[in-house]
Amino acid sequence: MTAVDLGLPRRLVEFTLDGQPVSVPEGSTILDACTALGIEVPTLCWGDTLRPRNACRMCMVEVEGSRTLVPACSRRITDGMVVRTDSERTRHSRKLVLELLGSSADLSSTPEVAGWMAEYGADPARFGPPAPAEDRDERPPGEHEAPDGSVAATVHQPAKVDNDLYVRDYGKCILCYKCVDACGEQWQNSFAIAVAGRGFDARISTEFAAPLPESACVYCGNCIEVCPTGALSFKTEFDMRAEGTWDESRQRRTTTVCTYCGVGCNVTLHTQDNEIVRVTSPHDSSVGHGNLCIKGRFGWQHVQNREPRP
Ligand code: SF4
Numbered sequence: 001m002t003a004v005d006l007g008l009p010r011r012l013v014e015f016t017l018d019g020q021p022v023s024v025p026e027g028s029t030i031l032d033a034c035t036a037l038g039i040e041v042p043t044l045c046w047g048d049t050l051r052p053r054n055a056c057r058m059c060m061v062e063v064e065g066s067r068t069l070v071p072a073c074s075r076r077i078t079d080g081m082v083v084r085t086d087s088e089r090t091r092h093s094r095k096l097v098l099e100l101l102g103s104s105a106d107l108s109s110t111p112e113v114a115g116w117m118a119e120y121g122a123d124p125a126r127f128g129p130p131a132p133a134e135d136r137d138e139r140p141p142g143e144h145e146a147p148d149g150s151v152a153a154t155v156h157q158p159a160k161v162d163n164d165l166y167v168r169d170y171g172k173c174i175l176c177y178k179c180v181d182a183c184g185e186q187w188q189n190s191f192a193i194a195v196a197g198r199g200f201d202a203r204i205s206t207e208f209a210a211p212l213p214e215s216a217c218v219y220c221g222n223c224i225e226v227c228p229t230g231a232l233s234f235k236t237e238f239d240m241r242a243e244g245t246w247d248e249s250r251q252r253r254t255t256t257v258c259t260y261c262g263v264g265c266n267v268t269l270h271t272q273d274n275e276i277v278r279v280t281s282p283h284d285s286s287v288g289h290g291n292l293c294i295k296g297r298f299g300w301q302h303v304q305n306r307e308p309r310p
Pocket residue numbers: 179182183188190191192193216217218219220221222223224
């Protein structure tokens with residue numbers, strides 16, 4: 001018989017969500033309740049395999065009696081709480097956050113953002129010229145004036161292509177810290193990347209900004225798995241996007257078990273035109289929770305080596 005771990009029984013907490021009385025298990029966050037009830041609250045920095053960071057401020061909601069808006073991703077529900085997720089104040093806050101993010105980072109490969117921009121009427125141009133999607137300034141981080149003299153993005157820098165496996169395109173980074181948490185004590189324990197600099201110079205970096213092959217990185221790709229904006233991507237994806245051949249509508253996903261060792265991690269192979277173009281891992285797998293090692297994540301080239309034998 002298979003034993004299913006349901007965790008400890010939890011008392012129910014009653015509160016009001018957008019006018020409806022709701023009860024949820026004690027310890028649930030406002031975002032947990034919204035997700036369970038199908039109420040969309042946008043978020044970028046929340047990850048289902050990570051602890052909330054409260055970094056992006058997209059999921060702010062109103063709680064009666066609270067002077068400020070509160071982050072739905074981390075605020076736990078208490079008895080009698082009254083929460084509003086879609087008020088004038090929350091919509092205004094989301095509009096502003098989207099404008100600030102869109103004016104400092106290239107969000108062109110962030111899923112859902114275009115829809116949110118339209119829904120909340122966000123106009124990043126109010127905060128200056130949009131972050132450029134290409135032809136980024138070649139100057140090192142810290143010199144953020146764009147060639148036309150305007151103040152450029154915090155992370156205004158060209159994509160870092162320093163290995164054959166994955167690319168770091170920090171012009172798309174919103175500093176959500178998910179990659180740092182995935183690389184650090186929450187999962188990989190490699191601590192290869194962290195936030196460097198302060199204020200407008202804050203950026204994700206390896207130690208002493210070393211190229212990835214000279215850093216502590218072990219190429220598990222767990223940072224890519226959680227990056228919400230495409231700032232971190234497989235080299236295959238980066239190259240195909242540059243060529244204009246990346247097309248998710250033509251891709252198939254096949255989840256299988258990695259064959260390299262006996263751990264049994266689940267891998268999802270993303271294929272386009274019968275070639276593997278990216279590998280992810282299901283976050284609900286109890287084996288790896290979305291994490292892999294270098295072999296499972298990147299060791300698939302042999303599968304499609306169809307050169308005839310000599
Ligand atoms: S690939 Fe793994 S070790 Fe390297 S930076 Fe990303 S999470 Fe850290």
